[in-house]
Amino acid sequence: GSLEETVYRDQKPNQVADLCEGILPVDVLQKLKSQWPSQEDQILKEFFQ
């Protein structure tokens, strides 16, 4: 799994009621944000194809 998936799995929210408890750790958020520019380039490339 990806980084965010691993973090999510570790939180183990089993019930729908528990889903909204817990937040994405700041380091994961920063990592995702740092990955975003290259992902955006890829998506835009596909748009223009």
Add this chain to the structure above:
Amino acid sequence: EEYRNATITTTTMDLLYRFAHCSGLNLIFGLNALLRKGNHEWNSSNAKLLLDYCSSKKYNVSWELGNEPNSFRKKSGVYIDGSQLGKDFVDLHNLLLKYSSYRNTGLFGPDIGQPKKQSQKMLKRFLTYGGKIINSVTWHHYYVDGRTASERDFLSPDILDSLISEITTVFKIVNETVPGKLIWLGETSSAYGGGARGLSNTYIDGFMWLDKLGISAKLGINVVMRQALFGAGSYNLVDSDFEPLPDYWLSLLFKKLVGNIVLDASFKSSENRDDRRLRVYMHCTNSDNPNYALGDVTLFAINLYNSTQIMTLPSILSQKFVDEYLLLPGDDEGLFSASVLLNGQVLKMVDDKVLPTLNGKLLDPGSPLVLPPLSFGFFVVKNAKASACL
């Protein structure tokens, strides 16, 4: 082989559902319609895996199948006829019936692109075979190509009016095949191809967005789904740092002030001129807004003139107090500003989680409604006692 692989695991689905559920959104999952058997029928085995998992988790999800199937041949080299897609939707519908969680869930489609000739033909054939089992007919709309769009396009009454004929076309097809079926804009924004840089993500996009919300409601579209909240390109409601852009604030204000009962409002000029540059719409005020009462009405107006326009309410409303919510560019960039002023105050988040209070400016009875050059705003007529809204 020109496309990336995107692997969706159960954990991806958990994350997606969590995001939607915890944000107070409804999740509609678009299944892959390009997975085909040798006889060209849709192969539902992969969808079944996902349904098994979502059902086991009791996830409340609605479903679509395929995205812009009219372009499948161009984009993927796979041609699927409208009638085949209709049959595929019936297969999906029958599959959903097998899950107690999804027996009464939403199924929407076919998410066709602009209703040009081939798409119209596809929509007709799709609805003939699958129209009865879907809950809403979905189609997509963009005014212009993001790579070539200009400032002028965003302010053109002709381009704004082009939506009317497209909606009319879709309604005609739907009413001829499945009369009365609900119609949604299942994906829409100002410009396709990721939006127009510097236009779709600034104040100027609000002219197209607000006019689209007004026209769509007036002509009977039930739901308008905005492309996009977050993502690649320029048409997103929040930027890459999750900061709200002008269309986010416009959407928020719209949701707080505008209810879903539509009134038949129009503007009559005192001069004999082209009124298409001053566009007005009126709804009952959102009954969930604690600041307003049943019977109140919300007028929203767009001034495409390069000069201030002054409107007067009809005599039946002229002795009422009005709350004004005027939106203007937030900085010196003018129409290309990435921020917006509400009644003179820049709108911004209080902190990462808290939205600001959106305050109206009280106008005395009889006050004219003033729209500065190239601007838009909302006017809530208090104590209007409109019979349609009581």
